[in-house]
Amino acid sequence: MTLRDLRLPLTLLVAALAGCSQGDAPATNNAAPSAYAAVARGRIDIEGGLLKLTMPSEGVVAQIGAHEGDHVHKGQVLVQLDQEPAKLALDSALAEQQQATAQIGSLDVRAKSAALRASRLEQAAKAGAGDMQSADDARDAANQAEAALTNARATVALAEQKVSGARYQLSLRTLRAPSDGEVVQRAVQLGASVSPASGPVFSVLPDSPRIVRAELNESFVGVVHDGMAAEVDDDSGSGMAPLKAHVLRIGNVFGASTLEDDPQVRANTRSVECVLTLDQQPSTPLRIGQRVLVKFAPK
Known part of the structure; x- marks a missing residue:
C-alpha cells in the first residue's frame, strides 16, 4: 500500500471532526476531544484580487x-x-477657445453702445425731440447686438468644453x-x-492586507460564525509559521470545492466561502494563491 493510499481526503477528516463535534462517544477512554470545531482548506488572497x-x-x-x-x-x-495626436487636438481646441473669447470684448462694447443709443433716442422721442421710428430701429439694433453677444458667450462655453474634452483625451493616453x-x-x-x-x-x-478565503464544508456551516477565532497553517510546503485569524464573514451561496485535490471528492463536495482576516500581518509576505489549512477553534 502506498503513502498516497494511506492519505485520507480532507472531507473524510471533516466528517470525522464533525462526528466528534456532535458528541459521538470516543473509541477509547483515553481519546482526547478535538481541539478544533472545524477544519477547512483555504488560500491567501486580498480583497478585490489583482x-x-x-x-x-x-x-x-x-x-x-x-x-x-x-x-x-x-x-x-x-x-x-x-501624445502627438492628442496634443494636436488640444492645440486646435485652445485656438478655437482663444478666437471665441476675443470676440466677446468687441461684441460687449457694441451691445452696450447700442443699448445706450436706443435709450437716448427713446427719451428724445418721448420729449418730442425725435421720432419713434428711429428709437424703435435703435432698440432693434441693441437687441441684435445683445443676441450676438449671447451667442458669442455660448460659443466660448462650447470651446471650453472642447478644450476640456481634448485634455481628457490626452490624459487617457x-x-x-x-x-x-x-x-x-x-x-x-x-x-x-x-x-x-x-x-x-x-x-x-x-499593498493591501492579506485575507484567507476558506472553503467551509456544508457540515460545518452551522458551527462556524462571524468573529470566530481560527489558526491558519501552511498547506503548501512553504514552511509558514501558524497565524492567528478570525472569521470576517461567511457566504450565503453553496458551490463546488476548488481546492480539493481528489476530483471525485471535489465534484461531490459542497462548500461555502468563508473569509478570514489575519490578526497580524506576518513579517514574511504571503503569496496570493498560497494554500493554507484553516482550523476553527471552538468557543
Whole structure:
C-alpha cells in the first residue's frame, strides 16, 4: 500500500471532526476531544484580487514606466502612448477657445453702445425731440447686438468644453498606477499598438492586507460564525509559521470545492466561502494563491 493510499481526503477528516463535534462517544477512554470545531482548506488572497489594468485609449506605446517585480506608487506612470495626436487636438481646441473669447470684448462694447443709443433716442422721442421710428430701429439694433453677444458667450462655453474634452483625451493616453503595489505582470512592449480591447497591459498586486478565503464544508456551516477565532497553517510546503485569524464573514451561496485535490471528492463536495482576516500581518509576505489549512477553534 502506498503513502498516497494511506492519505485520507480532507472531507473524510471533516466528517470525522464533525462526528466528534456532535458528541459521538470516543473509541477509547483515553481519546482526547478535538481541539478544533472545524477544519477547512483555504488560500491567501486580498480583497478585490489583482488589479488588471487596460489602456483607456488606443495608440502606439511610446514609454513604459515600470517592469515586472517593481514596486509602484499611486499615480506613477506605467504606460504612455504617443501624445502627438492628442496634443494636436488640444492645440486646435485652445485656438478655437482663444478666437471665441476675443470676440466677446468687441461684441460687449457694441451691445452696450447700442443699448445706450436706443435709450437716448427713446427719451428724445418721448420729449418730442425725435421720432419713434428711429428709437424703435435703435432698440432693434441693441437687441441684435445683445443676441450676438449671447451667442458669442455660448460659443466660448462650447470651446471650453472642447478644450476640456481634448485634455481628457490626452490624459487617457497615460496609464497610471491606481494604488501602491507590486507589478506582477507586464504584457506590453515599446512600439506596440494597444487599445481598450487588447486586454490588460499590467497586473498589479495592491499593498493591501492579506485575507484567507476558506472553503467551509456544508457540515460545518452551522458551527462556524462571524468573529470566530481560527489558526491558519501552511498547506503548501512553504514552511509558514501558524497565524492567528478570525472569521470576517461567511457566504450565503453553496458551490463546488476548488481546492480539493481528489476530483471525485471535489465534484461531490459542497462548500461555502468563508473569509478570514489575519490578526497580524506576518513579517514574511504571503503569496496570493498560497494554500493554507484553516482550523476553527471552538468557543
